[in-house]
Amino acid sequence: MKKLSILIVSLLILSALLSACAGQQQAQKIRIALILPSTVDDLSWSQGMTEGVKAVQAELGEDKVEVAISERLGNPTDAAAAIRQYASQGFDLIIAHGSQYQSVLEEIAPEFPKTSFAYGTGFQAHDNIFAYDPQAQEGAYLQGMLAAKLTKTNIIGVVGPIEAGDAIKYNYGFEQGVKAVNPDAEVRIAYTGSFGDIAKAAELAKAHMDAGADILTGTAQQTVGAIRACAERPGVYWLGNDMDQSSIAPNTVLTAQAYDWKSVVMQMVKFRQEGKVGGEHLVLSLANGGLNIVVNPNLSSVIPADVMAMIEQAKKDIIDGKLVVELPK
């Protein structure tokens, strides 16, 4: 009996020592967990953020940043279990990449006051919750101007996912950009009712093209299906979102609004180092370089110089605050 108790006591001491060591190690290292609605290779929303986090890791050093990723958690209830798991394992920054995670974070975050949580698209930040907020309407406005100048049929098709978050902002800004340049052009907005049904997105793009659209755009990971469908029709161009998507259709994807997630993740890491665990509303805009328009070098000749100049001017005006792209109220 005595031997047993000695054994137990020594085991306890050993485990306390070990956990102390582990604790020290964690102090030097920032541990980031990423909750994704789709996959790291979706060529849009989730891949963009993954590349951002990996870029932060590369810059700060592999030994300084640990990254864990959970994919296919589009359903907030499933995501909640993973978020809680990461929080109790002692992760420092948990990024739930989607507007649908706002309410589960608000529920979980108070239980882990030292952990930082983040979500977006959103603007409501709390004590230990960051909200990041790409101003999708700004780049969308510029792409709308481009679409209005390039369309020959005066019909522009939008392949939307579900009318929410990013898609509302993007489509609203896009339409304003079109109307500012070419009031006669018609913007046809349609939704598939899903974020990930690429076959449905392809079919919607085909319907748009059959109905006369020659410039198409849209948001969410399903758009890769629509882009591939557009690539089958010569003379049709796609204006992308989230990240440079030209790899799937080099002769079709003309431009893309790309988000610089690295800067957002870096800001959150810096805030933590300064002792701030949340409460910030982080905006990605043209002004702070959080988003930008990338032109597919393959197709840069398609955009006339005067159109490019006009877009550059509009970009400057948005940055200077002379031009405000409205959001739905």
Place this chain on the structure above:
Amino acid sequence: MIDQLLQMSVIVGIITTGVRLATPFLLAALGEMFDQRAGVYNLGVEGIMMMGAFVGFWVALRSGSPWWGILAAIGVGIFMGLLMGLISITLQAEQGISGIGLYMFGVGLAGYLFRITVGYITGIEGFKPIAIPYLSDLPIVGQIFFNHNWMVYFAFLMVPVSWFVLYKTTWGLKIRSAGMTPEAADTLGLSVVAIRYTCLVIGSIAAALAGAFLTLGHTNMYADNISAGRGFIAVALVYFGRWSPWGILGGALFFSLVDALQLWVQVLGLNIPYEFAVMAPYVLTILALTVAARQIWGPAALGKPFNREGD
């Protein structure tokens, strides 16, 4: 507003879209019909479709020919069918549970294999539309029905073929008896186990081809969750179609045409909230089921494992 929808080019567009959308449902549901006619319901269709979609895509990407992709998808179908047979026929597991297991296995494995073999989104050369000589020149009908790739023709051709096999051949009679009264079939010297295995393999090949259609004949690419629930709708269509090939054709066309109609209604900018448009095919299918549900008749031994010892 409504006159926009009634333009001939729009009507042709809607029906053409509907025919394309119906193809994966038709293939998968006809296959599932064979499973169920023999007495096994396979809820793993979605998983088999995902595997067929991925393997078909991957082989086509590596070999440069979608035809090798089709062959590989058939191989996947045989494998998944035998697997389901092993679990639900030989080991006599609860069919609903083993089907769900097969679904999760297929979806998970397809996603995993995609990650380790390809890992990025890329397009492939899929099947090109084949205009059927003479028929494709017919006004309206030619564009709607005779200007698709071979998989669409194949799916629609399978409807009369399935009907003939099921009702006009002795083998079809054996299948039906295995699903209705397996004990009687056994007494007559038929191997219920062999019939059920064969039907599962056929059904599973059809599901794998339905998946391969999505990657090789429809989107010409692969992305995570490409099947997006179509396998489950296919299972529902078997009930909707009362286990008959013509009923399944009707159900698949009805669902897909309403889906095509709602896409076009949105594209033409008619003032209907998109939420209503998107749910229309589902709501109307449920309504049609309710109105038409007089007497549900199905294979009597559906879902019951067959055991010669009689327990």
